[in-house]
Amino acid sequence: MDKPDTQTEEGRADSNGIGNIGRRGMLKAAGGTALAIALAGCSDVLLGDDEEVVDVADVPDEPVEAGLQTFTEGPASVLGLQAQFGAEEAVRRINDAGGVAGREIELDVVEEGDSWIENYSRFVDDGKEVTFGPISSGGHLDLVGEVEAQGVVNIATDGTVTRMFEEELDDPTYAFRFQNHDVMEAASAALTAIEQLGADEIDTYANINPDYAFGQDEREIFNATIEQLTDAEEVYSGFPELATDDMSTHVTSVVSEEPDVLFTSCWGGDATLLLSQGQDQGMMDATDIIVGPVLYGSANDFSSGDIEGNIWSGSRNFYWDFPDSDRWSPGRELFDAAQEAEDTIPTAHYMSGYGAVTCWATAVEGLVDMLGGWPEQEQIAAALEGHGFYTPAGYHVMAEDHQCYSNAHFGRLTWNDEMDIPVIEEMTIRDPREVSPPPGEISVEWIESWS
Amino acid sequence: MIELPLFIDLGDAAVHTLNGIFRGSILFMIASGLTIIFGVLGVLNLAHGEFYGIGAFLLTSIATFFVVRIAAPTDPLSTAIFAAAIVIAVLLSAAILIPIAGAIEATVIRPIYDRAEMYQLLLTYALLLILVDTIRIIWGSQPVRPAAVDGQQIHAALDVIPMEELFGFQYSSVRIFTIFIGIGTFLFLLWFFDRTKTGRIIRATAIDREAATAIGVSSDRVFTLVFALGGFFAGFSGALYSVSAIPATAEMGGTALVLSFVVIVIGGLGSIRGSFVGAILVGVVWSWAIAEYPPAEIAAPFALMILVLLVRPEGLYGAWGEIE
Numbered sequence: 001m002d003k004p005d006t007q008t009e010e011g012r013a014d015s016n017g018i019g020n021i022g023r024r025g026m027l028k029a030a031g032g033t034a035l036a037i038a039l040a041g042c043s044d045v046l047l048g049d050d051e052e053v054v055d056v057a058d059v060p061d062e063p064v065e066a067g068l069q070t071f072t073e074g075p076a077s078v079l080g081l082q083a084q085f086g087a088e089e090a091v092r093r094i095n096d097a098g099g100v101a102g103r104e105i106e107l108d109v110v111e112e113g114d115s116w117i118e119n120y121s122r123f124v125d126d127g128k129e130v131t132f133g134p135i136s137s138g139g140h141l142d143l144v145g146e147v148e149a150q151g152v153v154n155i156a157t158d159g160t161v162t163r164m165f166e167e168e169l170d171d172p173t174y175a176f177r178f179q180n181h182d183v184m185e186a187a188s189a190a191l192t193a194i195e196q197l198g199a200d201e202i203d204t205y206a207n208i209n210p211d212y213a214f215g216q217d218e219r220e221i222f223n224a225t226i227e228q229l230t231d232a233e234e235v236y237s238g239f240p241e242l243a244t245d246d247m248s249t250h251v252t253s254v255v256s257e258e259p260d261v262l263f264t265s266c267w268g269g270d271a272t273l274l275l276s277q278g279q280d281q282g283m284m285d286a287t288d289i290i291v292g293p294v295l296y297g298s299a300n301d302f303s304s305g306d307i308e309g310n311i312w313s314g315s316r317n318f319y320w321d322f323p324d325s326d327r328w329s330p331g332r333e334l335f336d337a338a339q340e341a342e343d344t345i346p347t348a349h350y351m352s353g354y355g356a357v358t359c360w361a362t363a364v365e366g367l368v369d370m371l372g373g374w375p376e377q378e379q380i381a382a383a384l385e386g387h388g389f390y391t392p393a394g395y396h397v398m399a400e401d402h403q404c405y406s407n408a409h410f411g412r413l414t415w416n417d418e419m420d421i422p423v424i425e426e427m428t429i430r431d432p433r434e435v436s437p438p439p440g441e442i443s444v445e446w447i448e449s450w451s
Numbered sequence: 452m453i454e455l456p457l458f459i460d461l462g463d464a465a466v467h468t469l470n471g472i473f474r475g476s477i478l479f480m481i482a483s484g485l486t487i488i489f490g491v492l493g494v495l496n497l498a499h500g501e502f503y504g505i506g507a508f509l510l511t512s513i514a515t516f517f518v519v520r521i522a523a524p525t526d527p528l529s530t531a532i533f534a535a536a537i538v539i540a541v542l543l544s545a546a547i548l549i550p551i552a553g554a555i556e557a558t559v560i561r562p563i564y565d566r567a568e569m570y571q572l573l574l575t576y577a578l579l580l581i582l583v584d585t586i587r588i589i590w591g592s593q594p595v596r597p598a599a600v601d602g603q604q605i606h607a608a609l610d611v612i613p614m615e616e617l618f619g620f621q622y623s624s625v626r627i628f629t630i631f632i633g634i635g636t637f638l639f640l641l642w643f644f645d646r647t648k649t650g651r652i653i654r655a656t657a658i659d660r661e662a663a664t665a666i667g668v669s670s671d672r673v674f675t676l677v678f679a680l681g682g683f684f685a686g687f688s689g690a691l692y693s694v695s696a697i698p699a700t701a702e703m704g705g706t707a708l709v710l711s712f713v714v715i716v717i718g719g720l721g722s723i724r725g726s727f728v729g730a731i732l733v734g735v736v737w738s739w740a741i742a743e744y745p746p747a748e749i750a751a752p753f754a755l756m757i758l759v760l761l762v763r764p765e766g767l768y769g770a771w772g773e774i775e
Binding site for chain 2: 072073074075077078081211236237238239240241243245246248249250252253255256268269272273276277279280281282301303304305306415
């Protein structure tokens with residue numbers, strides 16, 4: 001199949017993805033109240049002012065007990081804390097607006113560690129009505145079987161390995177994932193490199209990816225995409241240990257090969273280290289472009305010297321300044337909220353937590369409206385399939401394969417002197433249909449079918 | 452550029468080797484403390500890696516304190532002042548470990564000298580966990596680097612050796628300095644244990660504690676001094692590592708400890724010469740393994756250790772249980 005056209009900054013600003021927007025949601029969006037729809041008060045979101053709210057007698061009085069497992073310590077807390085902050089901000093906004101069908105959410109956050117199944121089981125034993133997380137790709141692979149067995153809805157904040165809903169769990173009921181899966185960002189990285197350099201100008205490429213499921217998945221998809229669309233060959237592939245303390249030899253190897261493109265899915269401290277040591281050894285001069293799907297996840301740790309050069313970064317399904325504030329204020333408002341509450345730049349992982357909570361809350365709100373009472377887990381799970389909702393990142397659809405589809409963001413990583421923070425400019429957003437296969441298809445096979 | 456048979460040019464070969472020697476120099480400074488402590492005290496200190504981690508974190512705080520108060524290097528004079536401040540930060544970071552390690556030895560380690568090794572391992576492992584949590588409480592869970600200087604990391608601001616002009620390849624000046632510091636530390640330790648009275652007393656105590664006590668040596672003081680010395684060098688290496696903009700993390704001590712064990716097993720427990728040779732070997736093998744076959748990155752040092760254990764079980768400079 002041919003690749004669909006890319007949306008650009010000049011393109012659609014409301015960032016509609018796939019799926020249908022509900023009548024009331026569309027009306028609200030058209031009325032310019034997207035932020036309220038996204039975050040606030042699910043009653044206000046899904047019910048018009050003239051519609052009756054469900055009989056409160058059919059809805060329990062007590063708060064909704066929710067559990068989030070995320071990395072709160074260790075190197076991965078760079079991502080995990082962002083997800084926690086985002087989830088807590090969503091809960092705060094929902095509760096301030098009256099809760100989910102009148103029920104406030106109480107979010108219990110636990111350290112993910114390597115106890116994904118134990119954490120989830122404890123949540124279930126404690127009577128949690130919904131669970132969120134994990135961050136870990138490997139952990140998510142381990143967890144989904146247990147979620148299906150125990151039957152309490154889980155919306156993963158991250159854990160984005162592509163094969164999850166393609167091969168490992170092809171008919172899930174209770175396990176969902178909010179954040180873009182790897183195929184979207186790895187394919188976006190390849191397409192960005194091609195757009196910037198031209199397919200005919202790319203003869204060689206190199207990889208430096210973290211040595212675990214995520215890094216291997218990203219490399220496989222990036223390689224498949226760039227080799228499908230160019231005649232380039234891979235000249236180096238390194239898999240440094242996750243949270244390594246030295247990338248210098250990988251950098252030396254890349255500098256030696258002088259590839260046209262360097263792809264890296266390193267994140268957190270690894271991304272900072274790679275770019276810092278890359279600057280030391282002239283890696284930015286030795287390559288024509290560096291593309292990294294999650295480099296901006298280290299936005300809070302970069303200094304301006306780290307990101308000099310032709311470096312392009314993804315930002316998954318959310319970048320706080322796209323569309324820019326003149327056209328879409330919710331992103332900037334979320335930035336301000338994160339700055340005020342945690343003094344942090346909200347990255348895509350902030351949205352991972354925010355969106356997972358919002359996805360569940362908006363679906364349940366609508367379901368309560370329909371059923372006239374609080375729904376069972378099976379009903380919530382069924383309602384989540386095909387559920388469309390807004391966040392400050394735009395519109396999202398939880399598809400029938402339980403993977404949520406949103407736009408993919410990619411742009412040039414640069415330093416904003418005025419704000420004294422790293423930002424992404426020349427942003428391109430891609431419709432999910434452009435960078436991920438239809439539900440039921442295998443990503444790599446789908447990419448190999450491109451002409 | 453001349454090509455080697457491995458199709459790596461000399462510039463790349465030099466950089467790969469320098470990368471390995473740099474890593475080896477850092478490892479040596481950690482492992483030397485570990486091996487001295489074992490050689491004299493007979494304690495395998497599992498918390499030793501945390502001294503390294505604390506040194507790295509202290510550097511981030513102290514260097515940041517200086518960086519925000521000193522003018523960025525723009526000319527030779529300001530560069531010299533800046534470099535002096537960073538040297539002071541490194542030495543201060545390491546020096547703070549002296550009372551910390553000394554106090555730990557006097558209060559926690561000393562009571563269990565006569566216990567079975569299992570107790571020592573359990574106790575030092577408990578110390579490791581406590582120190583990791585202490586780091587998290589003080590500096591948080593996320594990776595930390597010193598504040599940047601005009602957007603540049605410290606080591607970039609101190610990049611004063613024109614490597615490209617002189618040798619045809621780019622390489623960090625701070626790394627070159629670190630390598631020389633590693634060599635200097637090795638020579639200092641050899642001199643200290645060989646030529647100074649204190650060093651000889653420590654060696655005598657390591658060889659025969661009772662005999663040393665009989666001639667008036669206070670073994671308690673010697674043990675405290677040795678433990679503090681080990682802490683100093685571990686902290687020193689952590690601080691130096693941090694200057695190179697390598698993020699300090701609460702977990703960094705774990706990897707350092709494991710590789711230090713590899714180093715002292717290769718070199719021979721208790722041998723400073725062995726630690727130095729073992730560390731450089733581990734670093735260079737690690738670096739060249741990545742260059743030639745990247746998937747071997749983690750396995751290469753351990754493969755080298757197994758090889759040495761099979762061929763020479765006592766290590767290259769075996770001096771088990773004493774300082775040599």
